[in-house]
Amino acid sequence: MAQGIWIVAEQREGELRKISFELVSEARRLADTLGQPVTALLLGSNIKEKAAELGKYGADKVIVADDERLATYTTDAYASVVSQLVQAGEPAILLLGASVQGKDLSGRLAARLGVGVAQDCVDFKVENGNLVAKRPIYAGKAYATVTYKNSVPQIATARPNVFQMNEPDESKSAEVVDGQFSLDDSELKTKVAEVVQEAGGKVDLTEAERIVSGGRGMKGPEHFTVLEALADAIEATVGASRSAVDAGWRPHGDQVGQTGKVVSPNLYIACGISGAIQHLAGMGTSKVIVAINKDPDAPIFQKADYGVVGDLFEVVPALTEAIRKMT
Amino acid sequence: MNILVCLKQVPDTETQIRIAPGSKSIVTDNIKWVMNPYDEYAVEEALRIRDKFGGEVTIIGVGPQRVTEAIRTALAMGADKGILVDDPALVGTDSLGIAKVLAAVIKGLEYDIVFCGKQGVDDDYGVVGSNVAELLNIPQVSVVVKLEVSDDASRIKAHKEVEGGTYVVEASLPALITAQKGLNEPRYASLPGIMKAKKKPLDVKTLADLGIDAGEVGEGGAKIQVVELTPPAERASGKLVEGETPEEKAANLASLLREEAKAI
Numbered sequence: 001m002a003q004g005i006w007i008v009a010e011q012r013e014g015e016l017r018k019i020s021f022e023l024v025s026e027a028r029r030l031a032d033t034l035g036q037p038v039t040a041l042l043l044g045s046n047i048k049e050k051a052a053e054l055g056k057y058g059a060d061k062v063i064v065a066d067d068e069r070l071a072t073y074t075t076d077a078y079a080s081v082v083s084q085l086v087q088a089g090e091p092a093i094l095l096l097g098a099s100v101q102g103k104d105l106s107g108r109l110a111a112r113l114g115v116g117v118a119q120d121c122v123d124f125k126v127e128n129g130n131l132v133a134k135r136p137i138y139a140g141k142a143y144a145t146v147t148y149k150n151s152v153p154q155i156a157t158a159r160p161n162v163f164q165m166n167e168p169d170e171s172k173s174a175e176v177v178d179g180q181f182s183l184d185d186s187e188l189k190t191k192v193a194e195v196v197q198e199a200g201g202k203v204d205l206t207e208a209e210r211i212v213s214g215g216r217g218m219k220g221p222e223h224f225t226v227l228e229a230l231a232d233a234i235e236a237t238v239g240a241s242r243s244a245v246d247a248g249w250r251p252h253g254d255q256v257g258q259t260g261k262v263v264s265p266n267l268y269i270a271c272g273i274s275g276a277i278q279h280l281a282g283m284g285t286s287k288v289i290v291a292i293n294k295d296p297d298a299p300i301f302q303k304a305d306y307g308v309v310g311d312l313f314e315v316v317p318a319l320t321e322a323i324r325k326m327t
Numbered sequence: 328m329n330i331l332v333c334l335k336q337v338p339d340t341e342t343q344i345r346i347a348p349g350s351k352s353i354v355t356d357n358i359k360w361v362m363n364p365y366d367e368y369a370v371e372e373a374l375r376i377r378d379k380f381g382g383e384v385t386i387i388g389v390g391p392q393r394v395t396e397a398i399r400t401a402l403a404m405g406a407d408k409g410i411l412v413d414d415p416a417l418v419g420t421d422s423l424g425i426a427k428v429l430a431a432v433i434k435g436l437e438y439d440i441v442f443c444g445k446q447g448v449d450d451d452y453g454v455v456g457s458n459v460a461e462l463l464n465i466p467q468v469s470v471v472v473k474l475e476v477s478d479d480a481s482r483i484k485a486h487k488e489v490e491g492g493t494y495v496v497e498a499s500l501p502a503l504i505t506a507q508k509g510l511n512e513p514r515y516a517s518l519p520g521i522m523k524a525k526k527k528p529l530d531v532k533t534l535a536d537l538g539i540d541a542g543e544v545g546e547g548g549a550k551i552q553v554v555e556l557t558p559p560a561e562r563a564s565g566k567l568v569e570g571e572t573p574e575e576k577a578a579n580l581a582s583l584l585r586e587e588a589k590a591i
Binding site: 132258259 | 342353421451452455456461470487488490494496502551553556573577
């Protein structure tokens with residue numbers, strides 16, 4: 001019978017991504033209620049030395065798939081290797097990150113294995129040995145709790161920044177083994193020709209601890225420097241509402257909301273954003289929400305933990321200044 | 328080139344979502360149904376490629392009769408023909424089941440590129456595209472923000488959005504692309520376009536036409552089962568930050584964020 005919880009760790013340029021530790025930590029909690037082991041799959045090139053880190057967060061075993069063709073994620077290579085390892089090891093549950101990679105890979109795997117996948121989950125529990133997953137729908141306007149039928153493994157992806165990371169325990173170590181797989185070049189139909197890093201090494205909105213967002217109240221692209229200064233002071237990523245993006249003030253990748261990114265940072269500061277329903281859906285799971293807006297009746301204040309009624313062009317620079325003085 | 332676009336009809340993003348009694352579905356009264364926003368980018372890109380290389384754009388939808396409205400919208404934008412799979416047995420079908428239906432339609436057609444939106448803005452699964460690509464055994468590139476087709480129409484170079492950057496992915500055709508916002512600016516349907524769309528072919532097929540057993544789809548065939556839908560947790564009501572001047576408010580906010588919220 002299938003048993004055990006497996007996670008697919010994620011690396012970029014040979015460095016483990018934070019979601020990998022979030023996945024191992026959550027898998028550990030679920031596995032403890034089941035009394036089953038946690039296994040992490042680590043795919044990459046010359047990646048084996050990173051396996052030990054996963055052990056410190058709670059993995060009992062790490063299966064390493066080391067191949068230069070796995071250095072950078074491609075659907076073809078990763079789906080082939082992960083499906084081979086899963087078919088050989090038969091886990092009951094397989095968790096991936098709800099990252100660009102994890103969303104892409106989970107869909108391909110689910111169709112290959114003929115099983116269900118619950119995407120972008122924010123809560124897991126195990127009932128009678130089966131995974132019960134909770135996930136936002138309509139970008140968070142509602143939540144669906146789902147279970148699986150005829151699915152081995154039960155596949156789910158976990159939203160970044162939601163699941164608590166365990167404290168790394170230096171005394172813990174995982175058994176590290178080499179995964180057995182075959183990979184034929186004829187399977188590899190896509191090739192990553194180029195990797196373009198965003199300038200300034202900005203943290204992606206979906207992974208950011210803090211976000212400072214601007215909306216229509218910013219009045220133009222040139223004023224976003226005000227938000228960038230605040231973002232700089234608190235190590236935040238700058239986001240935008242749909243109206244700011246559709247006006248051409250900010251790139252599409254900066255949009256927070258139903259047709260943009262759904263985010264859950266520790267701190268979300270909304271500046272000059274009235275709070276259209278699509279925007280509120282996209283940032284409603286942020287832990288602390290601050291709204292700065294001239295209009296006291298703006299819907300954003302209904303969601304805010306801290307509201308400041310005022311002109312953002314006065315309040316935001318003063319806030320930046322106040323925070324810089326605090327350090 | 329033969330270009331296919333898989334299209335979904337979803338509630339407009341302005342919609343307030345209410346959960347229906349029984350907690351398994353949403354209240355659909357008075358919902359304004361629209362083409363899934365990400366599918367608009369898919370349709371637009373398909374039209375641009377057809378206009379450059381020649382060929383046909385075929386729109387494929389799965390769902391009840393109302394989905395013809397979304398397909399007609401795509402035809403009014405300029406697509407050539409539509410196919411709707413409508414069958415009572417489809418109620419309750421999950422992503423993989425929908426993908427099986429789409430793949431069955433596609434297997435009966437000639438195609439070079441298949442487009443999907445990166446996800447439906449209703450259920451937010453975002454897996455139908457990769458499910459379909461796997462069932463067709465063709466390469467996929469998801470969340471694409473820029474697409475180039477080689478002059479001989481045999482290869483693509485797709486710019487795929489990843490966290491903190493972009494991957495430029497090359498693949499040979501046929502391939503499946505999922506469209507992300509930013510790929511293009513979708514056109515609006517013109518009035519003559521709307522008139523013409525009324526005369527364009529729109530075939531309706533049943534599961535039997537596609538040779539799909541009803542047991543593979545619907546609630547019975549679904550691998551994912553909805554236990555319940557719930558509204559989002561209410562947030563505790565917030566605080567209005569006091570202060571006589573903007574500076575005072577800012578200083579108070581900064582200390583609340585530091586001392587109380589421990590967020591900075």
